[in-house]
Amino acid sequence: MSYIDIIPIGEVEEALLSFLEQSIFQTFRFQTRIHNRLFDLSHAYDPIRNQYNSSGILLDLIDDTPPETLRILGVTELDLFIPIFTFLFGEAQLNGIGALVSTHRLHNQFYGIPENKELLKTRLVKEGIHELGHTFGLIHCFALNCVMKSSTYVEEIDQKSAHFCRFCEQEVLRWRIEKNV
Ligand SMILES: [Zn+2]
Ligand SMILES: [Zn+2]
Numbered sequence: 343m344s345y346i347d348i349i350p351i352g353e354v355e356e357a358l359l360s361f362l363e364q365s366i367f368q369t370f371r372f373q374t375r376i377h378n379r380l381f382d383l384s385h386a387y388d389p390i391r392n393q394y395n396s397s398g399i400l401l402d403l404i405d406d407t408p409p410e411t412l413r414i415l416g417v418t419e420l421d422l423f424i425p426i427f428t429f430l431f432g433e434a435q436l437n438g439i440g441a442l443v444s445t446h447r448l449h450n451q452f453y454g455i456p457e458n459k460e461l462l463k464t465r466l467v468k469e470g471i472h473e474l475g476h477t478f479g480l481i482h483c484f485a486l487n488c489v490m491k492s493s494t495y496v497e498e499i500d501q502k503s504a505h506f507c508r509f510c511e512q513e514v515l516r517w518r519i520e521k522n523v
Pocket of ligand 2: 506
C-alpha cells in the first residue's frame with residue numbers, strides 16, 4: 343500500500359487538514375493519512391526576514407520516510423522563503439518525494455481583509471495539489487484553468503481551478519502506469 347502522508351508542521355487547524363486530505367485523495371486516488379510529527383525548526387528560521395527557509399523544512403520533512411510512504415505533503419502556517427524569493431506559497435521536489443505548502447499568505451487576513459474560511463480551504467487545496475503535482479513530475483502549465491499554472495500572487499490562485507487540465511491529468515496517469523503504483 344502506498345500512501346500520501348500529510349504532515350502538519352506546527353499548529354494547523356484540523357478541519358483544514360481533513361478537507362485537504364479528502365481533496366488530495368479525490369485527485370490522486372492514493373490512500374492518504376495525516377501524520378503528526380515534531381519538528382525542530384530553529385535551524386530554518388531567519389531572524390532578519392522573520393521567515394522560515396522552505397528548503398530546510400523540506401529536508402526535515404523527507405528525513406526518515408517510512409517505506410510505505412509514496413509522497414509527503416507538509417502543511418504549515420509559517421511564512422516561507424527561499425533566498426531568491428521574498429516568499430513562497432509552497433515548494434516541492436520535482437519527481438521527488440516531498441512537497442510543502444504554507445497557509446500564511448493564503449489567509450485574507452494577511453492582506454488586511456476579512457477572513458474567509460472557504461476561500462482559505464480552496465486556496466490550500468489548490469496549492470497542495472499543485473506542489474504534489476511537481477512530485478509526480480509535472481512542470482508549470484500554461485492552461486489558464488489548470489492547477490499546475492504557477493501563481494505568484496494569491497489572486498492568481500483564485501483564478502485557477504483545483505483540477506489538472508487534460509494534459510497534466512494524462513501525465514499523472516502515465517507516471518502511475520510507468521511506476522506501476
Ligand atoms: Zn509550481
Ligand atoms: Zn495543465
